[in-house]
Amino acid sequence: MANDKPKNNDSIGRTFIVVFVLCLVCSIVVAGSAVGLKAQQQEQKLLDKQRNILDVAGLLKPGMTGTEIKAIYDNRIQPELLDLKTATLEKGKGDFDLKNALRSDDTSVALSPEQDLAKIRRRANMAEIYLVKDEHGKTTELVLPIYGSGLWSVMYAFISIDVDGVTSRGITYYSHGETPGLGGEVDNPQWRKQWVGKKLYNPQGIPALKIVRGGAGDNPYGVDGLSGATLTSNGVQHMFDFWLGDNGFGPFLKKVREGALKDG
Numbered sequence: 001m002a003n004d005k006p007k008n009n010d011s012i013g014r015t016f017i018v019v020f021v022l023c024l025v026c027s028i029v030v031a032g033s034a035v036g037l038k039a040q041q042q043e044q045k046l047l048d049k050q051r052n053i054l055d056v057a058g059l060l061k062p063g064m065t066g067t068e069i070k071a072i073y074d075n076r077i078q079p080e081l082l083d084l085k086t087a088t089l090e091k092g093k094g095d096f097d098l099k100n101a102l103r104s105d106d107t108s109v110a111l112s113p114e115q116d117l118a119k120i121r122r123r124a125n126m127a128e129i130y131l132v133k134d135e136h137g138k139t140t141e142l143v144l145p146i147y148g149s150g151l152w153s154v155m156y157a158f159i160s161i162d163v164d165g166v167t168s169r170g171i172t173y174y175s176h177g178e179t180p181g182l183g184g185e186v187d188n189p190q191w192r193k194q195w196v197g198k199k200l201y202n203p204q205g206i207p208a209l210k211i212v213r214g215g216a217g218d219n220p221y222g223v224d225g226l227s228g229a230t231l232t233s234n235g236v237q238h239m240f241d242f243w244l245g246d247n248g249f250g251p252f253l254k255k256v257r258e259g260a261l262k263d264g
Contacts, residue, residue, distance in 0.1 A: 052174040053077060053143050056158045056193030078131040078139075083143075087126055087251035096128040098145075111247065118242035120236075131261070132160070139261045141169050144249055148239030149173045151231040153177030155186065155239065161200065165256030168209075172194045183232030194223045200244055205254060207244035211237040 016239055024148045047066050050073040054060040067211055068089040081090040101107040101124035108124045141163060142175050147156040155176040160169040173186040202208040208221040211233045216222030225233040 011140065043077070048174075050077075052158055052172055053130055056143055056160045056170045056172040057130075057141060058160070058170060059132070076133050077143075078133060079131055080131060082127045082129050082249075082252055083125065084123070084127055084248070084252070087255055089124070095180050096126060098124055098128075100173045101126060103169065115247050116242070117245070118239045120134075120148055120242075123247065125222070129157075139163055142256070142261065144243070146243040146248075148235055148238055148242060150176060150178050150235035151229070155235060157239075158187075159195075161256075163256065163261045165253045165258075166199055166201050168195045168200055178232050179229070182237075183226060183229040185226045185229065186232065186236070189225065198223060199238075201253070201257070205257065207241060207250070209240050209244065 001179055007172065008148065047069060050102055051064075051069050053066075054069060054073060054077070056078070059076055060069070064072075068098050081096055082088070084088055102122050107126070108122045110122055111120070128147060129145070131139045132141045132143060134140050141160050143158050145156070145158055147154055149155070153176050155178065157173045159171045162169055171192055176184070176186060178184045178186065190233060194216070197220075198209065200207065200209045202221070210216075210219070211225050212222040213225040213230070213233070216224050226236075230240050244250055244253070
């Protein structure tokens with residue numbers, strides 16, 4: 001009986017050692033897997049962005065492979081950094097990380113309640129935009145990233161705009177958490193088709209795009225509201241009110257209307 005206690009202590013000690021070793025091995029395996037998969041995850045994330053940009057630019061074809069998407073993107077899409085404060089393009093600055101930019105007062109600005117129509121709180125000082133080239137290298141349209149709050153989520157989209165700086169050529173919402181069948185209908189191809197050819201500004205250069213409840217009909221500035229999803233529709237409207245205005249892409253698109261991109 002006197003030897004039972006030491007034996008039990010030894011058994012418990014060995015158990016702790018085994019558990020510790022197993023935890024250590026599992027941690028190493030998990031950490032190694034995360035590091036090993038990070039490059040693949042980043043590559044897939046980039047491919048997804050390229051796919052969405054080609055889609056809104058009308059260059060994505062059914063069944064395209066990742067290799068084909070990358071080749072067409074490299075050949076037809078020219079990323080540029082736009083300084084939203086000066087409405088000028090900054091060439092050769094490399095990749096832009098929106099989330100990192102929004103974390104710093106040096107690279108973003110807080111919006112007042114009167115300015116914050118899209119309910120995004122802060123706006124980065126820079127934006128990565130995309131010039132779409134034809135086979136001869138001439139710019140035919142531009143793709144702008146826009147985002148704003150819907151009912152349940154921040155909705156992220158790309159909109160393609162003609163080099164006239166007025167006419168929409170397409171839209172795609174690539175990330176949102178809206179209700180399927182209601183606000184989630186921003187993904188519906190039929191709703192997206194309405195955006196082709198719509199006018200974003202009136203002849204006086206004032207933002208004029210309207211999400212119309214009950215149907216837009218032949219209104220050149222109107223897009224049908226989403227049935228049963230008034231708050232999401234309002235979010236889309238507010239998003240465009242902000243990004244087409246003076247605190248968004250408005251000053252840059254004014255330069256585009258004046259011919260800034262027509263020479264290449």
